[in-house]
Amino acid sequence: MNVLVLLMACKADPPADLVLTGGTVHLDVESSTDALAIRGGVVVATGADALELVGKETESHDLGGAHVYPGFHDAHVHLLAGSFALDRLLLLGSPSMTSMANAVADYAPEHPEEPWVVGYGWLSENIAAPDGRPISAVLPDRPALLVSNSGHEAIVNAKALEIAGIDASTPNPPGGTIGRDPDTGELTGWLAETAVSLVSPVVLEAYDDALLSAALPAQMEQFSRAGITGVSEILAVPGMPIGRPWIYRDLEDRGELPLRVTYYMPIFKLDDVATVAAERGDYDGNLVRFGGGKVWVDGSMGSAEAWLEEPYVDSTSVGSAYWTTEDLTAVVDAAEAEGMPLKLHVNGDAAIDATLDAFEAVATSRGGLTQTHVLEHCVLPDDDDIARIVALGMVVSVQPTHYVAAMFGDTADALGDRFDHAYDYERLRAGGI
Numbered sequence: 001m002n003v004l005v006l007l008m009a010c011k012a013d014p015p016a017d018l019v020l021t022g023g024t025v026h027l028d029v030e031s032s033t034d035a036l037a038i039r040g041g042v043v044v045a046t047g048a049d050a051l052e053l054v055g056k057e058t059e060s061h062d063l064g065g066a067h068v069y070p071g072f073h074d075a076h077v078h079l080l081a082g083s084f085a086l087d088r089l090l091l092l093g094s095p096s097m098t099s100m101a102n103a104v105a106d107y108a109p110e111h112p113e114e115p116w117v118v119g120y121g122w123l124s125e126n127i128a129a130p131d132g133r134p135i136s137a138v139l140p141d142r143p144a145l146l147v148s149n150s151g152h153e154a155i156v157n158a159k160a161l162e163i164a165g166i167d168a169s170t171p172n173p174p175g176g177t178i179g180r181d182p183d184t185g186e187l188t189g190w191l192a193e194t195a196v197s198l199v200s201p202v203v204l205e206a207y208d209d210a211l212l213s214a215a216l217p218a219q220m221e222q223f224s225r226a227g228i229t230g231v232s233e234i235l236a237v238p239g240m241p242i243g244r245p246w247i248y249r250d251l252e253d254r255g256e257l258p259l260r261v262t263y264y265m266p267i268f269k270l271d272d273v274a275t276v277a278a279e280r281g282d283y284d285g286n287l288v289r290f291g292g293g294k295v296w297v298d299g300s301m302g303s304a305e306a307w308l309e310e311p312y313v314d315s316t317s318v319g320s321a322y323w324t325t326e327d328l329t330a331v332v333d334a335a336e337a338e339g340m341p342l343k344l345h346v347n348g349d350a351a352i353d354a355t356l357d358a359f360e361a362v363a364t365s366r367g368g369l370t371q372t373h374v375l376e377h378c379v380l381p382d383d384d385d386i387a388r389i390v391a392l393g394m395v396v397s398v399q400p401t402h403y404v405a406a407m408f409g410d411t412a413d414a415l416g417d418r419f420d421h422a423y424d425y426e427r428l429r430a431g432g433i
Helices: 002-010 079-086 097-110 133-138 158-164 194-198 200-205 216-225 246-253 271-277 325-338 349-366 383-392 400-408 411-421 425-430
Strands: 018-026 032-039 042-046 059-062 072-077 117-122 144-148 153-156 176-180 187-193 228-234 260-267 288-296 342-346 374-377 395-397
Touching: 079 117, 079 216, 079 228, 097 117, 097 133, 097 144, 133 158, 133 187, 144 158, 153 158, 158 187, 158 200, 176 194, 187 194, 194 200, 216 228, 216 246, 246 288, 260 271, 271 288, 271 325, 288 325, 325 342, 325 349, 342 349, 349 383, 400 411
Parallel strands: 018 059, 072 228, 117 144, 228 260, 260 288, 288 342, 342 374, 374 395
Antiparallel strands: 018 032, 032 042, 144 153, 153 187, 176 187
């Protein structure tokens, strides 16, 4: 028995399937090594330990000086919505309503199978007066939805308004605007923020899973080629819930999912918290899992609808607030009761303050937070906000490309001197976040 125990203890680990050498293997932000061993699709050793796992059937690969990184995780993506939009009429760079109307006129007859003419990507900086009436002129009998690059605005034609049941008597929803001609009161077809939700459910009903996700595999393949191995997938854009996580589950079941998907479902009202929490486990697999709920607290910086303490430059507007602090506190409390993390879209300083007020109130009443919640964007925090975020143990998720767009767009002018303190990611890091 003693001999058997000795033999078992001395038995070497099984050889690796693959060993990478001859390059730099990055372990984290600051440390690296020169070798990596993989067995059964799992990293089992690095450095000198990896070299000891070379066996007769091990595949060895010389990196030739190349670099190996852990897979990248995209912390904020609308993958299903984005693949759908990018496979439709692209309007990036459109300089005017006339150019968009011409693009719709050309696109519509070439895609008769599409139940709606869906366009994406126009910039509010380029289109001074978004107006669906030119679209109605070229497309009177078929609905059209043209979503802005930010996803916080949309242009629709008269047919779309008719199908959605929107007329001159329809009030602005809380946190949203239905465009109206200032002289006649006629609907213009411009929808902002939550007003987009008046049309989006009708659009989504017209698309089955196959049509909605047709471009998803190709988009995921692009992510994989860029080294992205996991995503936080928000199954909605403002005012447009696309809550179909089973699409990812079915792809995994067929062996066609090339990355990990942690999905978040939208919360637009208090009752949604329980509905979203009930999704847990329904579609979870090895690669697909439920992450939590997504809450929009304010509008976007790009459309000057972020919720600010002080008005935008040359304006009386302080942006759009989707929740009162009291209602937001109720949502946070309900999420904590469910043990469910939240991602919260917050841009402006007022939105950040209201959100932190809500979390502090819940933390006080419950004796602390049980979940790690995430502030998305967090463009304009002050120093006190940063300290409060650290004290609450919250995470901030930022998107550097938003800063580039803001710097060269209208956001810098709209914020004035406040822009000097916006998108200041180094200040967040220095503050301990």
